[in-house]
Amino acid sequence: MSHLLPVDQAFLERARARQLRLTKPPGSLGRLEEAGVRLAAIQRSEKPRLGPGAVVVAAADHGVTAEGVSAYPAEVTPQMVQNFLAGGAAVNQIARVAGAEVYVLDVGVRGPEFPAHERLIPARVRSGTGNLVREPAMRPAEALAALQAGENAARRAVSEGATLLAAGDMGIGNTTAAAALTAALLGLLAAEVTGRGTGVDDAAYARKVQVVERALERARGELGDLERADPLEVAAQLGGLEIVAAAGVFLAGAAAGLPVVADGFPVTAGALLAARLEPNLSGYLFAGHRSLEPGHTRQLEALGLEPLLDLNLRLGEGTGAVLAFPVLRAAAAVLGGMATFDEAGVSEG
Amino acid sequence: MSHLLPVDQAFLERARARQLRLTKPPGSLGRLEEAGVRLAAIQRSEKPRLGPGAVVVAAADHGVTAEGVSAYPAEVTPQMVQNFLAGGAAVNQIARVAGAEVYVLDVGVRGPEFPAHERLIPARVRSGTGNLVREPAMRPAEALAALQAGENAARRAVSEGATLLAAGDMGIGNTTAAAALTAALLGLLAAEVTGRGTGVDDAAYARKVQVVERALERARGELGDLERADPLEVAAQLGGLEIVAAAGVFLAGAAAGLPVVADGFPVTAGALLAARLEPNLSGYLFAGHRSLEPGHTRQLEALGLEPLLDLNLRLGEGTGAVLAFPVLRAAAAVLGGMATFDEAGVSEG
CATH class of the missing domain: 3.40.50.10210 (Nicotinate-nucleotide-dimethylbenzimidazole phosphoribosyltransferase (CobT), large domain)
Incomplete structure (x- = not known):
């Protein structure tokens, strides 16, 4: 049997903060955003990536x-x-x-x-x-x-x-x-x-x-x-x-x-x-x-x-x-791959 | 403006019949099955395929x-x-x-x-x-x-x-x-x-x-x-x-x-x-x-x-x-690519 470490709560918070800087209205990707922050906590990265x-x-x-x-x-x-x-x-x-x-x-x-x-x-x-x-x-x-x-x-x-x-x-x-x-x-x-x-x-x-x-x-x-x-x-x-x-x-x-x-x-x-x-x-x-x-x-x-x-x-x-x-790959790709407002030169609301 | 032909109703029926012969309980893929038969009618093929x-x-x-x-x-x-x-x-x-x-x-x-x-x-x-x-x-x-x-x-x-x-x-x-x-x-x-x-x-x-x-x-x-x-x-x-x-x-x-x-x-x-x-x-x-x-x-x-x-x-x-x-690709793949009970030698219920 495994001894499972908990996912990293700090990355949950960092990923949530990153979601707010991405070029979309806050929360507008709904459950994809929630899934993305969970993936960040699992992968211990605020830019999660999923492959095969x-x-x-x-x-x-x-x-x-x-x-x-x-x-x-x-x-x-x-x-x-x-x-x-x-x-x-x-x-x-x-x-x-x-x-x-x-x-x-x-x-x-x-x-x-x-x-x-x-x-x-x-x-x-x-x-x-x-x-x-x-x-x-x-x-x-x-x-x-x-x-x-x-x-x-x-x-x-x-x-x-x-x-x-x-x-x-x-x-x-x-x-x-x-x-x-x-x-x-x-x-x-x-x-x-x-x-x-x-x-x-x-x-x-x-x-x-x-x-x-x-x-x-x-x-x-x-x-x-x-x-x-x-x-x-x-x-x-x-x-x-x-x-x-x-x-x-x-x-x-x-x-x-x-x-x-x-x-x-x-x-x-x-x-x-x-x-x-x-x-x-x-x-x-x-x-x-x-x-x-x-x-x-x-x-x-x-x-x-x-x-x-x-x-x-x-x-x-x-x-x-x-x-x-x-859907999970999309959640990771959005959080991991989207540009921030600053990076893209897009005005915030 | 286009002049749009209706989708082919005959293929809706043929695709529904094929769904029943595939190696799964009838209806067990729910809305994927419905989408699949619609794709069959659009593509005029009982084995629809979707690519890029x-x-x-x-x-x-x-x-x-x-x-x-x-x-x-x-x-x-x-x-x-x-x-x-x-x-x-x-x-x-x-x-x-x-x-x-x-x-x-x-x-x-x-x-x-x-x-x-x-x-x-x-x-x-x-x-x-x-x-x-x-x-x-x-x-x-x-x-x-x-x-x-x-x-x-x-x-x-x-x-x-x-x-x-x-x-x-x-x-x-x-x-x-x-x-x-x-x-x-x-x-x-x-x-x-x-x-x-x-x-x-x-x-x-x-x-x-x-x-x-x-x-x-x-x-x-x-x-x-x-x-x-x-x-x-x-x-x-x-x-x-x-x-x-x-x-x-x-x-x-x-x-x-x-x-x-x-x-x-x-x-x-x-x-x-x-x-x-x-x-x-x-x-x-x-x-x-x-x-x-x-x-x-x-x-x-x-x-x-x-x-x-x-x-x-x-x-x-x-x-x-x-x-x-x-999801649509999966619907096509299921209908187009699954084996029938006969093909797979699987007993029907």
């Missing part, structure tokens, strides 16, 4: 799919891993236009190992989680291994040039695990955080809420008050491996001094976990978009984040995080 | 600044033109990260002509508008010349490789002209469309509303019912030259088969004018962002557009339009 980005798409399977909580069969997880590696998924297309490399982290997919591929990071901790209704999703040591797999993937992305990092997710059944983990970490009811994921019908939705309730009850039996329990033990109870790996991506990305960007509901559950492990993460973390999953807004509120985009996405894979990269 | 973009920043001065309606002195217009050409303005920085060329169109700045510059398009129709409270902003022939200047600038951008086109604006005083023109074209009251522009105080704001009211009254005296009058004559009464030029950018961009992107309040007044001249424009037109100017939302409603971004911007220059280019 990367997204680590963590993939794993979920024992809870046995309960019929997803609209898709579990075999779709490995199929989509192959699709990511072949470049045919949404995240590949969005990453291409948004200037991001895609790394695929197999942290716990079920089935045969994938053939070696330059964008695949094989780090299978176990073949899918246990069914969280009946048993812990994983052992605490496995949760730690999944976290470290995410950290290692982030370090590889940074070593290969990433200046901006997102986590993405693939795992049929993972909105159920994300709902359970979010409810546990935030002290919320199952119904407050459970959505329709990839699109289940009413009967499956009702089942999904019950599954989350029963999983929370079981975990409470093991750990007591879930809001006060060790967050990694809570994650071990409720899983998933890719959610925990996403937490590792955020922690190692931030530790390397990069802005890190949360995606939809499962990945933001990972961000919640990471922020519980390292509260200083909040200074490095951005919300790429607001998902249609109802629990996502609860997560963002708890993290104190306002998303950059709101385009009714609910896909995951990191798509909404990567789509926000150009 | 361009923004034509039209600049002009406003006689109405004599009424004290702006927080900045009129000399800022030519100063900012120099800033655009030197690359120091917000639009330059955002265009750089969003893959867009910046063209600066001088369609009516006051003061000495600018030295030649490869990104400057000199096409001064007159040295700023008349004061719309007392006199027509320009003659109808001048409005036509401003429109044609915008069209020519768009044609240059297209001939130099633009596949996606925005208009931007620079003109101290232009939110006053935009408010008057918007109220006239939409039959609204001055108070419904007048905002604080670059940030005037309460007294100047009250003055600004009155100025818009008086301008509308004067124009009604000349043309009668402004909603039914010739829209280019209404624009000649209420101006500004850069607003009319923005209309020309949209018309010629769309005529060349490009998606065109509206920016904030003044540029979207130009979009309203263009849509009145060529109703088929609506199929080609996107709203980049929602400005903080209250009249902007009225404009977008009238155009039937939902903006792609909502980041509390109120700068203009085309910043909010260019910032949306990556």
Whole structure:
């Protein structure tokens, strides 16, 4: 686990002062200005710069799919891993236009190992989680291994040039695990955080809420008050491996001094976990978009984040995080590259 | 003036059908999917592609600044033109990260002509508008010349490789002209469309509303019912030259088969004018962002557009339009480049 330094408050102030000297009416770039000063504090520079980005798409399977909580069969997880590696998924297309490399982290997919591929990071901790209704999703040591797999993937992305990092997710059944983990970490009811994921019908939705309730009850039996329990033990109870790996991506990305960007509901559950492990993460973390999953807004509120985009996405894979990269690059470019009134010889109001 | 063909409805349907075969849950990319099918209809291809973009920043001065309606002195217009050409303005920085060329169109700045510059398009129709409270902003022939200047600038951008086109604006005083023109074209009251522009105080704001009211009254005296009058004559009464030029950018961009992107309040007044001249424009037109100017939302409603971004911007220059280019590129890339379930061997739900 990283030991994360807080972002530099002095650069927040210096960047705010610089924003006022740039050739635009004060505040006229709105949330780009806020993002810019945050980037300055992360990079410890009043002229932040962002170059290439990367997204680590963590993939794993979920024992809870046995309960019929997803609209898709579990075999779709490995199929989509192959699709990511072949470049045919949404995240590949969005990453291409948004200037991001895609790394695929197999942290716990079920089935045969994938053939070696330059964008695949094989780090299978176990073949899918246990069914969280009946048993812990994983052992605490496995949760730690999944976290470290995410950290290692982030370090590889940074070593290969990433200046901006997102986590993405693939795992049929993972909105159920994300709902359970979010409810546990935030002290919320199952119904407050459970959505329709990839699109289940009413009967499956009702089942999904019950599954989350029963999983929370079981975990409470093991750990007591879930809001006060060790967050990694809570994650071990409720899983998933890719959610925990996403937490590792955020922690190692931030530790390397990069802005890190949360995606939809499962990945933001990972961000919640990471922020519980390292509260200083909040200074490095951005919300790429607001998902249609109802629990996502609860997560963002708890993290104190306002998303950059709101385009009714609910896909995951990191798509909404990567789509926000150009907005963050623009925020850095404005603060880092614009002329001041003095430099440009422009009269102030 | 262009004669604009409607976008191809058959490709809307074909693109919608293709969206359903792509490896993602149906509808899970939300507004990216809607944008993608619109791009398919514009490009007449179910696999749309977007490459480089361009923004034509039209600049002009406003006689109405004599009424004290702006927080900045009129000399800022030519100063900012120099800033655009030197690359120091917000639009330059955002265009750089969003893959867009910046063209600066001088369609009516006051003061000495600018030295030649490869990104400057000199096409001064007159040295700023008349004061719309007392006199027509320009003659109808001048409005036509401003429109044609915008069209020519768009044609240059297209001939130099633009596949996606925005208009931007620079003109101290232009939110006053935009408010008057918007109220006239939409039959609204001055108070419904007048905002604080670059940030005037309460007294100047009250003055600004009155100025818009008086301008509308004067124009009604000349043309009668402004909603039914010739829209280019209404624009000649209420101006500004850069607003009319923005209309020309949209018309010629769309005529060349490009998606065109509206920016904030003044540029979207130009979009309203263009849509009145060529109703088929609506199929080609996107709203980049929602400005903080209250009249902007009225404009977008009238155009039937939902903006792609909502980041509390109120700068203009085309910043909010260019910032949306990556979102549109992503929409095209998803529809054009993703694998289908069959191609990828992924099971459907």
